[in-house]
Amino acid sequence: MQAIIKKIYLAALLFLLGSCASKLEVNPISDPSVDNFYRNQQDFEQAINGAYNGLSAYPLRHFFLSEVRSDNMYVPGEGGTYDWNPVNNFTLNASNTLMSGAWSDCYTTIMRCNAVLDNINEQKVPDEAIRNQFTGEARFIRALMYFDLVRFFGAVPEIEHLVSATEAQGIGRTPVPEIYDLIIQDLQAAAQLLPPSYAGAAKGRATSYAARGILARVYLTRSGPVLLEKGPVLNSNEYTNARDLLQEIISSGQYAFINDYAQLFSYDNENNSESVFEVQFKSGGTGTGTVMPAEMLPGSYMRAAKIPVAGGNDFKFVSGDLLDSYPAEDKRLAFNILQGFVDENGNFVNQNYFKKFLDPKRYGVDLRDWGINQPVLRYTDVLLMYAETLLHTGGSQAIVDSLVNKVRGRAGLPPLSGVTIDQLMEERRLEFAAEGLRWHDLVRTGRVIAVMNAWIVQEDEKQVMKPMQAEYILYPIPQTEINIKPGLYEQNAGYN
Template sequence: MQQLLKILGVVTVAFLLGSCTGKLDVKPISDPSVVNFYRNQQDFEQAVNAAYNGLSTYPTRHLFLSEIRSDNMYVPGEGGTYDWNPVNNFTVNSSNALMSSAWSDCYNTIMRCNSVLDNISADKVPDETVRNQFTGEAKFIRALMYFDLVRFFGGVPKIEHLVNVTAAQSINRASVQEIYDLIIADLESAAQLLPASYSGASKGRATLYAAKGILARVYLTRSGPVLLDKGPVLNSNEYAKARDLLLEIINSGKYVFINNYAQIFSYDNENNSESVFEVQFKSGGTGTGTVIPAEMLPGSYMRANKIPVASGNDFKYVSNDLISSYPAGDVRLTFNVIQGFTDENGNFVNQNYFKKFLDPKRYGVDLRDWGINQPVLRYTDVLLMYAETLLHTGGSQTAVDDIVNQVRTRAGLAAITGVNADTLLEERRREFAAEGLRWHDLVRTGKAVTVMNAWMAKEDEKKVMKPMKNEFILYPVPQTEINIKPGLYDQNAGY
């Protein structure tokens, strides 16, 4: 999988599609660089790999727009103003570069998926099993991108086929419900088309259980209380649907709970029994590594530890509140966070940083070249989401407690009883810190406003954060998109 996705993907993208640059200005379907590319199974394999390659920005997108947005990090702005500081401070506007990159990165990947889906046929890919797999993979990746878009921006343009510039400029924002309809249809189809597992070089590709797990997450997101009209949460009460999907994954026997927390994230244990789906990365100067370890840690830490790469700045702090939430003896704290360090000049730096994905001996050729995969869905998440659905559907309290205690035991903590929704949410916070889930968890459970405002009162020492309000559940539509055709897109409330 790593060879397939990482070597072919970058080359294929440039040949398949034109520049997107946030404007959906893909080459029209009549362009020979698209139509004439697809001749046989190998061409479609390369095209699907290009779609996987589009997931390379998924980890940083969720670092900037979920972790930094949440109570897990305090990034108020020091040493200059970076694009993520307004995200942290709830002062972000439509001109922020992170908004345009999130939008355009998702749509670039969607266009790659649409290219496959528009062109695949039995005459070009005669093997039905292979054809189904390619179709299912494209639908899975497209659904994942639309799920990001609807959670970050609400309703967005629904584009299911390759379109030219003129056509793109007439497509307005679809409703949140319409986008969810497409996401659900794609994931349901993918679950029917994809295999249960892979072997050899294909290990790491999307499976039917990955599709069902993300679909369960979709149902959980839709089910929570509505705080914002046109937001991603619909009070749909689909907990039973999520429960049944998660139980299928649990009962499949394909996944095993790993009892050593650190082993889940080992560079030598990627695509392990905990992995339902993860973004694949490979170091070695091929342009297919990840920047995440260097993005989370400061250059001064790297230099002090003789790691010959650097990050952009020293100011992405883990919040004191997150650190204090870990009980004494919780092994996840020491694995996830570095609590201060001595720099190369012998000075102690009294700041906290995420180090979850760092192996000091496994750096690549530069700061963007770390060979550690990034989890999108772990088996532990499947179990904890299942426990959550049991709480909402009148399930067994003992079963809920048993799941949470399995996670706590691995963390070195004593068992507890009577787990409720708040207890579960805090356990998820500690377990999945730095994995990009926290903001989404707060939004879908209806806790974003109350939790964030209470957190600000304790954490915002610099007094630079605006109070959290319902409108800030969504981000602003990028100004680059609004400028394409004035009046086509309306701006989200509050911006």
């Protein structure tokens, strides 16, 4: 827990922006002492904004650890070896920097939330509504981070309060069910403490319905079949719990389906009627933009398109299988995927890339400065998760069909009848491509081993991928964390 040890009781570091990016502004902190910092409502507002800034790493984390890991991308390693190639190939070791980055980012953000929760009280924030909001936001963000940790690493240290460096070195891994207990408690509390919506500049903050939606996703994840002992899926059969939460969101009247798919991701339509929760980004050279469009697309394309900021690595390809899964008439295909391009030298590059979040005219000052929010939970996801719960609980097939066909109709596809779980998962794959959901969907539904191994046989023309096995549902505990106190952590099965 190297990242935690370095940050205990140092508020200046807890709220240090670094490469974080969010529209929620954090002012400089003049006094680095935690005891001295939390004095009034303004201090807590700054602290909560610091926690939101910790979410800036969320989209890229799920791009690499969910999209690249899944059958949506084939990134075997060309033009050199990068940290994401072993993620794709199932050849990871514990020294991979994506592992340490995910662990450190999550715990840094958790500690920001803990600092708020440990210090907030009626004397420092007398306004009960504001105090409840700050508390709810901190618990929502902390739950989101622990949900990432438990899905990626399984059992992890549960740290619910600020602790000293010495104490941190003695905290071992908490079993998965106990981590889930904290996640559920935090999200249930957030659902009660947070407002249903915000107006004006506060739009984009976590709401009570965002908490309900993420909690429903937690219940769905816990409910699936167990493929790996100590993994994130518990066979808990909590589909009814998820269904009821999703029904509350649908019945709330807070959200409305948008009939134009492209408008969901428009730079001019952020925090729209389908946005349940999205990470906020803003370009302008202030350190509040996102790298996502440039990370997905190659520099050679950016130069050919005369976008005057550098692009990412040229070897992050959309899989042929995903491309072929889109019907020719599917409107999402052309919007989501760049199917080859002519480079700056006039040569056709016959490769496919995600371009879902790109507006070529809306670049910022550099490749990390795009001003497009990144979705965490969309209303479409709420509808499709609700359909999924109905299939698991003996609900109305007619409602399932209508919800799936609502999404298909927007994409220009004909309706289906008698929609099955397999068809629903395929619809989710096409709808949420590049949004970081695919690997999680495969894991929680118990499809990951069968789907990935069939896909590897078909897709792995370089023959560099290892067969998918249950141990690879989790990632390795970062070696940097294991080295801090030998024997404190046992490495996840399947990794050296």
